Amino acid sequence: MRAPLLALTGLEVAFAGAGGAPVAAVRGVDLALAPGEVLALIGESGSGKSTILLAIAGLLGPGTRVAGSLRLAGIAGDLLAPGAGRRGIAGRRLGMVFQNPAASLNPVLAAGAQVAEVLRVHRGLGRARAAAAAEALLARVGIGDARARAAAFPHQLSGGLMQRVAIAAALAGGPDIVLADEPTTALDATVQAGVVDLLLDLVDRDGLALALVTHDLALAGSVADRVAVLYAGRVVETAPARALATRPAHPYAVALARAAAPAATRGPFAELPPAGPVPAVGCPFAPRCALAVARCRAELPVLAPFGAGAVACFRPGEAR
Ligand SMILES: Nc1ncnc2c1ncn2[C@@H]1O[C@H](COP(=O)(O)OP(=O)(O)O)[C@@H](O)[C@H]1O
Ligand SMILES: [Mg+2]
Structure with missing residues (x-):
């Protein structure tokens, strides 16, 4: 840049x-x-x-x-x-x-x-x-x-x-x-x-x-x-626009993409549970994330390079 x-x-x-x-x-x-x-x-x-x-x-x-x-x-x-x-x-x-x-x-x-x-x-x-x-x-x-x-x-x-x-x-x-x-x-x-x-x-x-x-x-x-991509006041993923559109890596970015896609192609992430309070500890998205594991509830993921961008997630690229 x-x-x-x-x-x-x-x-x-x-x-x-x-x-x-x-x-x-x-x-x-x-x-x-x-x-x-x-x-x-x-x-x-x-x-x-x-x-x-x-x-x-x-x-x-x-x-x-x-x-x-x-x-x-x-x-x-x-x-x-x-x-x-x-x-x-x-x-x-x-x-x-x-x-x-x-x-x-x-x-x-x-x-x-x-x-x-x-x-x-x-x-x-x-x-x-x-x-x-x-x-x-x-x-x-x-x-x-x-x-x-x-x-x-x-x-x-x-x-x-x-x-x-x-x-x-x-x-x-x-x-x-x-x-x-x-x-x-x-x-x-x-x-x-x-x-x-x-x-x-x-x-x-x-x-x-x-x-x-x-x-x-x-x-x-x-x-x-x-x-x-912002979630609860944090950048959870940042990437070149094309990469984010074709291969979002954060489960929340995947959910956004699925929700915007035609109904027939929506996967399980299209329907997020409603947002509740953001937890004081761990990943802010964990309460709504189908992939969340114990670590996600205990530790805050920080942005780290992934693919062409950076993602704050312990399971980047796994959501589909
Ligand atoms: N002037 C304000 N006073 C108190 N809380 C605010 C004020 N403006 C925004 N907020 C709170 O800050 C958070 C972020 O708001 P905002 O930046 O408007 O979000 P967005 O533009 O993404 O919808 C929200 O929880 C909102 O309620
Ligand atoms: Mg606004």
Whole structure:
């Protein structure tokens, strides 16, 4: 791999729980992104995907405990260190795209003005130049008749167009990394592919790195270079996308693949028992795993090289 643009090491995130006790949401996650690389993060709801992106973007709330290290190429120091003064850096280098564009856009700002505001803050452009550059960015993200659309308010735009405006706003700081959290989940099926194609075009043409959170395994397999599978706040498998699609090695990754496959070809792993509490000791997936043995309940498996990737499992490659 080329020198990473982004290197996240040992990320731990804990939210304040009901009684004030911290509740771990992310436990020891390492991720790296190279220029022009697409990394897909997959895993069921609650596995920590959004929390990881928010931690990278520096958008977690003040009561949240965050530990680990985040380095961006060209920036000295660790962005997760206390007092790293990362706000401006994160805003310029990292563009964030959320699931619901209606919630991520300012409802009282016209489309062009949302984008222009970012250009003024992060690039120091004056009003007129920012407005012109915003229009160009709206055209760049595939919005036809950008001049007219720049004057439209979010509620006057379709979901697909709103998401394109949100992507333009995310690009306005001139990022080299885009973090997209289920960017098509809230959109009509007919416009989802267009938004995915736009993100991939940004990767191809502008050399951006993309971290894409998705629960769509087929999408991950078709667009990503690498996939990281999350379970209960940990990466349990990471591999080149093709390897993961054809030969998932962790029983949980096998279960995800089986659940996404046509019914006739589903094996025994398609029907996972429902998730219960994550055990304090041993493999977090053991309670739901048909292959679990005594060691799985006693010892935590850590990521270790397996095949073309790495797997945190004592019986990698055995589930079918
Ligand atoms: N602001 C928050 N306060 C408390 N707990 C949270 C908060 N955000 C997320 N969590 C918890 O952290 C875990 C990971 O959540 P999240 O990152 O949203 O998962 P995903 O995006 O994979 O669905 C979940 O158990 C969730 O309930
Ligand atoms: Mg999420």
